Amino acid sequence: MSLGAYLAVSAVLFASGLTCMMTKRHALGVLMGVELILNSACLNLIAFARYTTLGIDGQVFALFVIVIAAAEAAVALAIALNYYNNFLTVDVDRGDELKR
Numbered sequence: 001m002s003l004g005a006y007l008a009v010s011a012v013l014f015a016s017g018l019t020c021m022m023t024k025r026h027a028l029g030v031l032m033g034v035e036l037i038l039n040s041a042c043l044n045l046i047a048f049a050r051y052t053t054l055g056i057d058g059q060v061f062a063l064f065v066i067v068i069a070a071a072e073a074a075v076a077l078a079i080a081l082n083y084y085n086n087f088l089t090v091d092v093d094r095g096d097e098l099k100r
Helices: 003-023 027-053 057-087 090-099
Strands: none
Touching: 003 027, 027 057
C-alpha cells in the first residue's frame, strides 16, 4: 500500500469523526467523534514514519496521542456520569445548566 492510501483512510476517519462531533446531541456520541479524530491523527503519524525518514519518531508521537486519548476519555466520561447523576440527561444542548 502507498502513503496515499493511508492518508485517504485517515481523511475518511477524520471526516466521519468531525461529522459525528457536529451532528450528535449525545455526549458519548461527541466523545466517539473525538476518538475517531485522534485515531486519524495516529494513522497519519504512523504512515509518515513508515514512508518518510522520520524513523521511530512517528510511533513515539502516536503513543503519546493514544495516552492523551485514554486520559481524555476517562475525564470526559467522569464528567458525563456526574452530569447524568445531577440532571438525568447527557444532552449537550442542556450543558449551559452547569454555569453557576
